[in-house]
Amino acid sequence: MPQKIFAIPWLSRRLMRCAMLALLIASACLSATTAYAATTITFSGPELLGAPTDTSVTINIVPNAAIIYYYEYGVAPGVYTHQTSEQSAAASRPHEVTISGLTPNTKYYYRMKYHIPNETDWVTRPAYSFWTQRAAGNDFTFTITSDGHAE
Numbered sequence: 120m121p122q123k124i125f126a127i128p129w130l131s132r133r134l135m136r137c138a139m140l141a142l143l144i145a146s147a148c149l150s151a152t153t154a155y156a157a158t159t160i161t162f163s164g165p166e167l168l169g170a171p172t173d174t175s176v177t178i179n180i181v182p183n184a185a186i187i188y189y190y191e192y193g194v195a196p197g198v199y200t201h202q203t204s205e206q207s208a209a210a211s212r213p214h215e216v217t218i219s220g221l222t223p224n225t226k227y228y229y230r231m232k233y234h235i236p237n238e239t240d241w242v243t244r245p246a247y248s249f250w251t252q253r254a255a256g257n258d259f260t261f262t263i264t265s266d267g268h269a270e
Contacts, residue, residue: 157240160184163211166231166247167264173223173252179215180231182208188233192218196228196246207236224253 163181170177178190186208191199208214221227230246 157242158184158235158238159242160186160233160235166244168249169215170217171249171252174221175217175219176221176227176249176251177215177217178229178231179213180208181211181213182233183211184235185210186233186235188231190216190218190229190231192227192229194222194225194227196248199228199230221251223251224257226250 161183163183167179168176169179180188182188187205188208189203189205191202193200203216203218206214206216218227218229226248227250228246228248231244232241233244234241
């Protein structure tokens, strides 16, 4: 025969109120201390690589909003084993970061991660690749990018 459970109505209501109050306090604490979001911004142009050597390359950007960013990089597509330190870039101002300590004659894959100040989630930009300088006598191809409106 099943046992009968006795409920005390006033105690159940009091426990329910306490539980709801605890949930409200926890919710308020989380929303007050956590900055979510990952605002996507635009850039004045593509990331430009410059000053390549056998062990380093410099990446130039011009974000249209202030950002905090870093680069992930590695020698296999989608496998980023290294990263730069976080950098701050002002809106509409050129900024650059140098990746150093690279291996000569090696193809690297890289991508930028960024967020605007006071956000916590990162936006991941598309991945690209580059080769570090080859030894003298090796074949290579390079591209020159120019502004057709030079003054």
